[in-house]
Structure formats: structure tokens, C-alpha cells
Amino acid sequence: xxxxxxxxxxxxxxxxxxxxxxxxxxxxxxxxAAINGGVKGIELTFTxxxxxxxxxxLTEQFGDTxxxxxxxxxxxTTTARLxxxxxxxxxxxxxxxxxxxxxxxxxxxxxxxxxxxxTEMQTAMKFGSSLVKMFPGNTLTPKMIGNVKAPFPQISIxxxxxxxxxxxxxxxxxxxxxxxxxxxxxxxxxxxxxxxVTENAKKYMAEFNRIKGN
Numbered sequence: 001x002x003x004x005x006x007x008x009x010x011x012x013x014x015x016x017x018x019x020x021x022x023x024x025x026x027x028x029x030x031x032x033a034a035i036n037g038g039v040k041g042i043e044l045t046f047t048x049x050x051x052x053x054x055x056x057x058l059t060e061q062f063g064d065t066x067x068x069x070x071x072x073x074x075x076x077t078t079t080a081r082l083x084x085x086x087x088x089x090x091x092x093x094x095x096x097x098x099x100x101x102x103x104x105x106x107x108x109x110x111x112x113x114x115x116x117x118x119t120e121m122q123t124a125m126k127f128g129s130s131l132v133k134m135f136p137g138n139t140l141t142p143k144m145i146g147n148v149k150a151p152f153p154q155i156s157i158x159x160x161x162x163x164x165x166x167x168x169x170x171x172x173x174x175x176x177x178x179x180x181x182x183x184x185x186x187x188x189x190x191x192x193x194x195x196x197v198t199e200n201a202k203k204y205m206a207e208f209n210r211i212k213g214n
Contacts, residue, residue, distance in 0.1 A: 002108040006089050009068045011177055013041035014208045018182035024050045030189030030197055031058055035067050037201025043092050045072035046079055052086040059087030077103045084109055096120055101127035131156040138162025142174035149175050172211050
């Protein structure tokens with residue numbers, strides 16, 4: 001049941017902040033700023049130095065809240081295991097890897113692989129992925145969600161790449177379950193401007209709540 005509960009929390013979050021960073025401190029502060037602005041989903045990528053330590057710190061600080069902390073850019077089972085042991089509640093990859101899928105299934109952790117074709121999505125579903133990342137979103141566009149859902153109405157899709165305040169409504173209108181937002185949301189954190197990250201997060205969540213009628 002753990003996996004189901006986490007997926008429900010991801011869907012409730014609505015917006016997942018894809019956090020990169022040049023240092024662990026920068027990545028942590030960017031994540032913290034996004035959460036303070038109301039974005040409750042964090043995908044801390046393994047392009048961040050010592051990403052597992054940042055994940056552990058985030059889960060320690062926000063473990064008793066409704067924030068959901070996951071790991072991104074997970075390319076292999078070693079990294080997936082490291083992330084899970086650090087407390088990651090979900091695993092995101094830019095591509096699909098069957099070994100990572102099986103490891104995540106073992107630990108009841110949602111695996112959200114990047115898929116660019118219907119065949120890749122079907123394969124991911126066969127390996128237990130209840131939510132797939134449509135990546136890169138700015139190449140595939142919102143129309144693809146409807147096209148995929150025609151033969152696969154049961155699929156849940158998280159577009160990532162190219163998601164912004166200006167097109168958030170288009171993604172959800174097309175049928176997105178949740179969206180991943182990177183530079184447009186948390187980019188200012190790369191320059192140490194964490195206040196703007198918080199303000200961006202507030203704007204994203206205000207728009208999300210408007211779309212959902214919350």
C-alpha cells in the first residue's frame with residue numbers, strides 16, 4: 001500500500017519541482033524555497049553533488065509534512081538503491097530501465113521513467129510503472145497525452161520539460177496527472193535567488209489550484 005499512498009501524494013501535489021544545483025547547499029535551499037512557496041513535490045536530481053545527502057536532509061526536515069521528496073536523473077540500480085536508502089519516496093529517470101523498475105517494485109517505491117513513445121510507455125506499464133514521465137515535454141507537446149490516452153485510457157502521465165505558468169492549463173486540460181517543472185520554476189535558485197523561487201512556487205500553486213477549482 002505504500003506505493004499507492006505515495007502516488008496519491010504525488011498527484012495531490014500537482015506540481016513537481018525538478019531541482020538541480022551546483023552544490024548540495026544550493027539544491028537544498030532551492031528545494032526548501034519551493035516547499036515554502038507551496039510546491040510539495042520535489043525531484044532532487046542526481047546531477048547534484050552528493051544528492052543522496054540532500055535527499056536525506058530534505059526527508060528529515062519535511063518528513064512530517066505533506067511534502068513528497070523523490071530522486072531524479074536515476075540511471076541505474078546503484079543510484080536507485082542509494083536514493084531509496086536516503087529516503088527518496090519516488091524515483092524518476094530520463095529513460096526506462098527494467099532493472100531499476102524491478103528494484104523499485106521490490107521496495108514499493110514508484111518508478112517514473114522518461115518515455116518518448118507509446119511503445120516505451122507500454123513497456124514501462126508492464127514493469128509496474130503506474131505513472132510515466134513524458135519527456136521531453138517541450139518536444140512532444142500536450143497533444144500527445146490525448147493521443148496516448150486513446151488506446152491507453154488507464155495511463156497516468158507526468159510531462160516534464162517545457163512546463164511553465166503559461167501552459168500549465170494546457171497540460172492539465174490535455175490529461176496530465178501531474179507536471180514536472182524545472183528552470184521556469186526553480187531556475188533562480190542557481191543564482192542564489194531563493195526568494196524568487198518561493199514567489200514562483202506560489203504562482204504555480206495558485207494557477208494549479210485555479211485549474212483544479214480548489
